Amino acid sequence: MPEGDTVFLAGRRMHDALAGQELTRGELRHPRLVEHDLAGRTVLEVVSVGKHLFTRLDDGTSLHSHFRMDGTWHLYRPGRPWRGGPEHSIRAILEVPDRVAVGYRLHDLDLLPTEREDTWVGHLGPDLLGDDWGPDAEAEVERLLRADPARELGAALLDQRVACGVGNLYKAEVCFLVGVSPWTTVGDLTDRQVHDVVAWSRKLLLRNAWRPEQSTTGDLGGNAQHWVFERGGRGCRRCRDVVRTAGQDDGSPDREDRIAYFCPTCQPGPHPPLERRRGRRPQQQSGRQARY
Incomplete structure (x- = not known):
């Protein structure tokens, strides 16, 4: 979507x-x-x-x-x-x-x-790209995120009733940039992490709003636009561990699990069992580090 x-x-x-x-x-x-x-x-x-x-x-x-x-x-x-x-x-x-x-x-x-x-x-949360975005809207999204502490962060980010605009791409990238697993429950996040989740969601959407390319790393090169999204099985740009994928329930009764992308080293926290990998870790991919 x-x-x-x-x-x-x-x-x-x-x-x-x-x-x-x-x-x-x-x-x-x-x-x-x-x-x-x-x-x-x-x-x-x-x-x-x-x-x-x-x-x-x-x-x-x-x-x-x-x-x-x-x-x-x-x-x-x-x-x-x-x-x-x-x-x-x-x-x-x-x-x-x-x-x-x-x-x-x-x-x-x-x-x-x-x-x-x-x-x-009318049922949606604040629009992350809305002209009326400000401290009140930011505080409301943080409140709505905290409203269900047992909910997994990845599912909460996709819920347009919390905030509208985030899809699977930004879900993966926001969780990476905040440094938490998508399966971390909202109640296990610190106040600072909750604030950062909202801030990064707004920042990434806003910085890509006026162009068709969607970069979260600060690089527009086709092989270097994202940190973990659609990079399953490849080397993490930060630590060289392997980016993993697993299905995550987004809470919708009529939709199959969405693929979640994450680095188990850079994003500590709960996650589904991972297949054991043998051999050397892949070399870090080339590309500029984030400039944000």
Whole structure:
């Protein structure tokens, strides 16, 4: 599932392309919305709330989309080929005189009164990329994290009711940077560690919000962008131990365990049994150290 910074960037790009303009084409191909035609309505703004996107229109309605695992919006110049996927995967087409926004694989697409957007996002915790982020929001996320001391940190980070924006990538990287196992219970964290978890979550999302590349190490090289995420079986950048993987329940009844990435040396704490490895540890991977 896309991280919050991916949705944030998509929203900002769509806002720049569509806001203040009347739709010359507003076609919705989702089975629930095929009878609606948005042409003639003016786009007021496009905003993201965590992993939700709202395109607000001048008639008091909002087009809500959620990317889930594979949804996306692509922007094109009129007359240019659309390459975001096959024709049958298109769920929405929003066109203004100089741009076309095409929504692919948008399984969650709804048209609702703007005043009722809370129907979709009212239950969420503070948005880590929200314009209203500040000390009060930070303190609220820390409070919500501590509310269930028996919960594993990795699962708590993925819970959008605690804070919205973190996905599996940032879960892995935040746990590494704080130096704790993803299976550490929140109640076993010190006050400083709880503060650092929230601070790193916000910092990493914010620093990647305006670019498609997602680097947590400070390096944009394709082989050096992450500390442990998607580096299972390779050498830890800090200690040369082997980065391990294991499934972790994120608390959702309808989803399989997500893969957790971690270094058992740099991230002390509980974890599933690890397969014994023989031989020499791999050499440390090249790449610059974090500059944060």
